[in-house]
Amino acid sequence: MTKDQLLTRLLTRRRAMLAGTAAVGAAGTAALLAAVTGEEPVRPPAAPAAGPLARRPLKPSAYRLQPLTGYGPPRTVPARPLVRREPFLRISGRGRTMVLTFDDGPDPRYTPAILDTLAEYDVRAMFFVCGEMAADHRELLARMAEEGHVVGNHTWSHPLLTRLSRAQIHSQMERTSDVVEEAYGERPQWFRAPYGAWNRAAFQLGAELGMEPLAWTVDTLDWTTPGTRTIVSRVENGAAPGVVVLSHDAGGDRSQSVRALRDYLPQLLDSGYHVTVPRRQHI
Structure with missing residues (x-):
């Protein structure tokens, strides 16, 4: 072996020894830090294996940035309705459009049957509910929401508003x-005064709460229990474009109202009427 070969071998062996010493020193330092801090030493990532595992996507970070919302467009606040001096009595719309409304509920004895008939003919209606009834039968308001009906405000306990204070x-x-809002999913946009007794305070306070006043064109007087045939005749004789029909689904025995709806609804549809619910911009 020549002198040059011997020198090369000695240098190679020295480099290997130095590299091994550095590795041992790093491991010792990591072990010392783990002993002091109680944390696991950070290990360098292993080289990716060959084959399908090498293409496995990395797991998302647990500290992903959340989208910022401060730069989005501001939410639009619905404009407060005008203070009316009288309620709407009918609706405007194209063709032979009518609205069916039911007051005083919801009542589990009659409201479900009315909803069943409306669903059978794929018709939407308005329900002006009393708060004390709605509070006890929230599931019926949830069903109204699911089936596309409109729920209006008919006060809490159906008092004569003209005898009450503003408060x-x-x-x-x-x-x-x-x-x-809790049971239906949104606050009512319509209100109706019990007994049709409106005053300036009712119009003002209704507008402050974001509601328009809606009365009726045809009163079935079903609360007097005049008989199913009489209720049907009143609806059929009063039918006309823009008409709002008043019936009840609570407040007494409403079995006649339930039977009457089964009679006059298909007849209205066969006569070409479009029974729907109003939209505020179209009334």
Whole structure:
């Protein structure tokens, strides 16, 4: 072996020894830090294996950035309705459009049967509910929401508003709107005064709560239990474009109202009427 070969071998062996010493030193330092801090030493990632495992996607970080919302467009606040001096009595719309409304519920004895008939003919209606009834039968309001009906505010306990103070009227309306929002999913946009007794305070407070006043064109007087045939005749004789029909699904025996709906609804549809619910911009 020549002198040059011997020198090369000695240098190679020295480099290997130095590299081994550095590795041992690093491992010793990591072990010392783990003993002091109680943490696991950080190990370098292993080289990816060959084959399908090498193409496995990395797991997402547990500290992903959340999208910022401060730069999005501001939410639009619905405009407060005008303070009316009288309620709407009918709706405007194209063709032979009518609205069916039911007051005083929901009542588990009659409201489900009315909803069943409406669903059978794929028709939407309005239900002006009393808060104390809605609070006890929230599941019926949830069904109304699922089936596309409109729920309006008919006060909490159906009082004569003209005999109440402004504070009492506000409480009657607001409590009912709160229950409707919880059970139906949104606050009512319509209200109807019990007995059709409106005053300036009712119009003002209704507008403050974001609601428009809606009365009716045809009163079936079903609360007097005049007989199923009489109720049907009143609806059929009063049918006309834009008409709003008043019936009841609570407040007494409403079995006649349930049977009457089964009679006059298909007849209205066969006569070419489009039975629907109003939209505020179209009334």
